[in-house]
Amino acid sequence: MIQADFVAIVMGSFLPKTINRLIEEFSRLPGIGPKSAQRLTMHLLHSPESRVKELSDAVSKLKNGLQFCNICWNISENPQCGICADPRRNHNLICVVEEILDVVAIEKTQEYKGVYHVLHGALSPVEGIGPEQLKINALMNRLEKMDEESAGAGVGGIEIILATNPGLEGETTAMYLMRLLKIHGHKITRIARGLPVGGDLDYADELTLTKALEGRMEYS
Amino acid sequence: MIQADFVAIVMGSFLPKTINRLIEEFSRLPGIGPKSAQRLTMHLLHSPESRVKELSDAVSKLKNGLQFCNICWNISENPQCGICADPRRNHNLICVVEEILDVVAIEKTQEYKGVYHVLHGALSPVEGIGPEQLKINALMNRLEKMDEESAGAGVGGIEIILATNPGLEGETTAMYLMRLLKIHGHKITRIARGLPVGGDLDYADELTLTKALEGRMEYS
Numbered sequence: 001m002i003q004a005d006f007v008a009i010v011m012g013s014f015l016p017k018t019i020n021r022l023i024e025e026f027s028r029l030p031g032i033g034p035k036s037a038q039r040l041t042m043h044l045l046h047s048p049e050s051r052v053k054e055l056s057d058a059v060s061k062l063k064n065g066l067q068f069c070n071i072c073w074n075i076s077e078n079p080q081c082g083i084c085a086d087p088r089r090n091h092n093l094i095c096v097v098e099e100i101l102d103v104v105a106i107e108k109t110q111e112y113k114g115v116y117h118v119l120h121g122a123l124s125p126v127e128g129i130g131p132e133q134l135k136i137n138a139l140m141n142r143l144e145k146m147d148e149e150s151a152g153a154g155v156g157g158i159e160i161i162l163a164t165n166p167g168l169e170g171e172t173t174a175m176y177l178m179r180l181l182k183i184h185g186h187k188i189t190r191i192a193r194g195l196p197v198g199g200d201l202d203y204a205d206e207l208t209l210t211k212a213l214e215g216r217m218e219y220s
Numbered sequence: 221m222i223q224a225d226f227v228a229i230v231m232g233s234f235l236p237k238t239i240n241r242l243i244e245e246f247s248r249l250p251g252i253g254p255k256s257a258q259r260l261t262m263h264l265l266h267s268p269e270s271r272v273k274e275l276s277d278a279v280s281k282l283k284n285g286l287q288f289c290n291i292c293w294n295i296s297e298n299p300q301c302g303i304c305a306d307p308r309r310n311h312n313l314i315c316v317v318e319e320i321l322d323v324v325a326i327e328k329t330q331e332y333k334g335v336y337h338v339l340h341g342a343l344s345p346v347e348g349i350g351p352e353q354l355k356i357n358a359l360m361n362r363l364e365k366m367d368e369e370s371a372g373a374g375v376g377g378i379e380i381i382l383a384t385n386p387g388l389e390g391e392t393t394a395m396y397l398m399r400l401l402k403i404h405g406h407k408i409t410r411i412a413r414g415l416p417v418g419g420d421l422d423y424a425d426e427l428t429l430t431k432a433l434e435g436r437m438e439y440s
């Protein structure tokens with residue numbers, strides 16, 4: 001760890017070991033540099049013992065009783081998450097997202113009534129993330145199982161919404177999934193890309209504007 | 221806690237309790253908003269159990285065996301910190317700083333051979349921090365004790381460097397200490413304010429430039 005070594009050199013022998021150790025641990029977290037790590041540690045040093053204990057407990061108990069939903073790979077306290085176990089949800093409408101927090105973001109709209117599939121990442125050749133690192137096989141198996149069941153029950157009409165992020169990696173992942181899923185004959189859609197609500201046409205980048213024009217809808 | 225309530229409302233029932241709890245704890249730390257707290261929690265959720273345990277341990281053991289130095293109020297593993305206990309240090313040169321990290325910053329220069337006094341803050345009427353919240357009484361007692369000892373031993377020649385931050389609160393604190401200490405007849409100095417090394421005169425603010433001009437030194 002370059003950062004940890006850096007902390008050791010910078011802080012050196014000037015501070016007690018337990019302080020240096022926490023600075024090291026904090027600076028290993030994403031988006032927290034050595035300076036922020038110092039500031040956080042000093043804050044805790046001046047906090048009452050009970051607050052420090054609450055944080056340490058919350059960290060150590062984070063994964064207690066947690067597992068991934070065996071249908072959609074969302075995080076859950078049960079083998080099936082609350083969404084997959086909810087009979088009022090439309091289980092033939094599957095929204096494919098990159099991360100757990102994307103599920104939270106969509107749930108907050110209170111508009112979506114389907115279910116999810118969490119990929120746990122996006123394709124990224126640069127970072128060495130290929131299809132096998134994502135929950136893509138799990139998605140294929142899930143769909144095959146649904147096909148078998150609907151063949152018997154005569155339900156059908158599955159729609160898969162590709163809701164990966166509208167960046168390079170998310171688009172690549174969506175494109176990859178689209179090609180892979182096409183052969184199954186399901187309806188495949190992609191979330192709209194366009195101007196954010198409250199956004200300013202003047203300030204939009206060319207790609208967003210292009211997508212906004214391409215995705216224009218007729219007044220009904 | 222407004223922030224904790226906010227987290228509870230925003231994240232609501234969409235995530236397991238242990239996750240929401242850690243997001244809450246993280247967002248109580250300074251400089252970490254709900255979004256960063258989410259990101260940090262998700263990072264730990266995807267980290268191996270051992271990394272999570274290391275962080276939790278480092279937090280819980282932060283204050284183990286730590287105390288404040290009973291001379292300078294720096295943090296220490298012993299009743300006296302390494303600097304105060306070091307006979308090679310000049311104990312008649314006392315640098316008064318706001319925080320423990322200021323000691324670390326000055327020690328890194330490897331140029332300062334005196335000792336310190338950590339105030340643990342700066343005067344701030346807005347935040348309700350008066351002299352009694354800082355280690356100012358401890359400094360007065362320390363100096364009185366030194367005066368008594370030096371009267372017997374005939375040492376004397378104490379210099380007090382006021383090295384509080386060059387902002388509003390630090391300047392106020394320095395001014396307050398200067399007036400308080402003057403009556404003791406010790407030499408009192410203030411760290412230089414001026415252009416930072418590598419800085420650009422063009423980009424310096426008016427106050428810094430004024431201080432740089434006021435503090436100009438003759439070539440010797």
